Amino acid sequence: MKILVVEDEKGLAESITDYLSREGFICEVANTFWQADEKISLYQYDCTIVDLTLPDGDGFDIIQTLKKIAATTGIIIISARNTLEDKIKGLEIGSDDYMTKPFHLSELNARVKSLIRRRHFGGNNDMIWKEITVQLAARKVFIRDTETMLSRKEYDLLLYFLSNIDVALTKESIAEHLWGDNMDSADSLDMVYSHIKNLRRKIVEKGGKDYIQSIYGIGYKFTAS
Amino acid sequence: MKILVVEDEKGLAESITDYLSREGFICEVANTFWQADEKISLYQYDCTIVDLTLPDGDGFDIIQTLKKIAATTGIIIISARNTLEDKIKGLEIGSDDYMTKPFHLSELNARVKSLIRRRHFGGNNDMIWKEITVQLAARKVFIRDTETMLSRKEYDLLLYFLSNIDVALTKESIAEHLWGDNMDSADSLDMVYSHIKNLRRKIVEKGGKDYIQSIYGIGYKFTAS
DNA sequence: AAAAAGGAATGAAAATATTAGTTGTGGAAG
DNA sequence: CTTCCACAACTAATATTTTCATTCCTTTTT
Numbered sequence: 001m002k003i004l005v006v007e008d009e010k011g012l013a014e015s016i017t018d019y020l021s022r023e024g025f026i027c028e029v030a031n032t033f034w035q036a037d038e039k040i041s042l043y044q045y046d047c048t049i050v051d052l053t054l055p056d057g058d059g060f061d062i063i064q065t066l067k068k069i070a071a072t073t074g075i076i077i078i079s080a081r082n083t084l085e086d087k088i089k090g091l092e093i094g095s096d097d098y099m100t101k102p103f104h105l106s107e108l109n110a111r112v113k114s115l116i117r118r119r120h121f122g123g124n125n126d127m128i129w130k131e132i133t134v135q136l137a138a139r140k141v142f143i144r145d146t147e148t149m150l151s152r153k154e155y156d157l158l159l160y161f162l163s164n165i166d167v168a169l170t171k172e173s174i175a176e177h178l179w180g181d182n183m184d185s186a187d188s189l190d191m192v193y194s195h196i197k198n199l200r201r202k203i204v205e206k207g208g209k210d211y212i213q214s215i216y217g218i219g220y221k222f223t224a225s
Numbered sequence: 226m227k228i229l230v231v232e233d234e235k236g237l238a239e240s241i242t243d244y245l246s247r248e249g250f251i252c253e254v255a256n257t258f259w260q261a262d263e264k265i266s267l268y269q270y271d272c273t274i275v276d277l278t279l280p281d282g283d284g285f286d287i288i289q290t291l292k293k294i295a296a297t298t299g300i301i302i303i304s305a306r307n308t309l310e311d312k313i314k315g316l317e318i319g320s321d322d323y324m325t326k327p328f329h330l331s332e333l334n335a336r337v338k339s340l341i342r343r344r345h346f347g348g349n350n351d352m353i354w355k356e357i358t359v360q361l362a363a364r365k366v367f368i369r370d371t372e373t374m375l376s377r378k379e380y381d382l383l384l385y386f387l388s389n390i391d392v393a394l395t396k397e398s399i400a401e402h403l404w405g406d407n408m409d410s411a412d413s414l415d416m417v418y419s420h421i422k423n424l425r426r427k428i429v430e431k432g433g434k435d436y437i438q439s440i441y442g443i444g445y446k447f448t449a450s
Numbered sequence: 451a452a453a454a455a456g457g458a459a460t461g462a463a464a465a466t467a468t469t470a471g472t473t474g475t476g477g478a479a480g
Numbered sequence: 481c482t483t484c485c486a487c488a489a490c491t492a493a494t495a496t497t498t499t500c501a502t503t504c505c506t507t508t509t510t
Contacts (some may be wrong), residue, residue: 053506191488
């Protein structure tokens with residue numbers, strides 16, 4: 001899961017990314033709205049955390065950018081002031097959640113997770129496909145009713161596949177999803193192979209079919225046929 | 226997909242082409258604007274990356290060339306200076322995207338892909354002709370409702386044909402589309418024959434007709450009649 | 451119309467690129 | 481302290497691409 005943190009205070013940005021990385025999210029930071037706008041149009045994020053107290057841009061521009069962000073990813077707004085004005089801003093762009101400073105990182109984390117669950121999987125706490133069931137809240141995976149322990153990367157990989165059933169995913173996009181964009185593309189490919197192998201083994205081991213289809217020269221596809 | 230990189234710094238040009246080749250693009254380099262102009266009029270590219278800090282040519286010439294480039298392919302401008310002057314230049318010629326040095330190759334890659342997506346597929350995701358259906362996102366090909374696995378070259382070839390129904394394509398243009406222009410023309414003919422043969426076989430095998438019509442002395446045409 | 455010449459098709463082998471599988475190391479988490 | 485996992489390096493297996501010799505067609509020439 002990839003998260004974009006839009007925050008100009010380096011210290012706060014780092015605290016947030018540190019915390020969320022430890023929770024298994026891939027984090028990227030944009031220091032300005034302009035940067036955020038850029039990143040949004042280039043990459044896909046599952047959730048964007050925006051600090052409304054950024055210096056650049058006037059009110060109107062910001063709302064435009066926020067709308068654009070909100071259209072493609074979930075969005076959580078952070079603001080120092082608990083004023084009506086800000087709340088209205090938040091609602092206007094259809095933000096998914098709203099927090100006032102100061103806040104606990106654990107709360108932010110909880111909100112991010114709940115948002116991703118809501119957005120990504122329609123509020124459903126379970127993702128079910130064929131004999132694979134993922135309990136998102138508990139982070140548990142079941143294959144044919146037997147629980148299967150997956151490592152973090154394996155879990156992320158499985159979720160990425162499950163939200164892209166029947167779509168050909170390039171090795172590169174998988175790598176980007178699992179490690180973010182600051183990756184040496186040569187090295188990361190071997191790691192993709194490794195994790196694919198592990199996930200495959202675990203699924204088959206528990207009685208699932210090998211749904212991961214290799215596409216030579218391209219990447220992989222999660223598919224029933 | 227073919228990309229032209231207009232860049233005089235050999236090192237940078239190589240980094241770019243290395244990276245993008247790994248991503249599956251066919252890359253060619255032009256070291257000067259003059260060369261770029263040449264190439265543009267001879268070949269077709271899906272995207273052109275132009276470094277605006279090239280030494281040759283004066284401002285006006287450059288703009289003329291850029292306009293010519295922009296008219297036929299997508300264009301991404303790279304510039305060392307984040308000056309207004311350059312930005313205006315970029316907009317004036319209707320460039321599709323704009324980056325300042327230094328940048329990450331992964332970002333360039335993302336921009337190229339997003340540009341190609343926008344330009345090429347304009348949102349619609351299936352290509353259907355007679356009993357042949359290509360699902361671009363899933364990279365699936367169906368002949369008469371049965372899925373057909375195609376290798377990369379076969380797939381590229383089929384897509385080239387499908388976007389040129391009823392048009393006579395020379396062997397040379399096919400070779401150029403599949404491998405770029407730095408090819409030994411004698412060898413490339415044999416390779417074209419080979420891949421034509423394989424694609425034909427797969428189409429017919431799955432119950433399609435042999436839509437690939439040979440035109441003696443010229444090349445091939447994909448046609449129903 | 452027959453022969454010659456050049457282009458195209460085919461099948462199979464060789465070369466290459468890509469993916470799978472193994473193992474070892476280091477570091478983090480418990 | 482132990483276990484687990486991410487990562488890297490390496491080897492093996494596999495799929496694709498390219499090459500090549502040969503045959504089969506078309507066109508051109510005589």
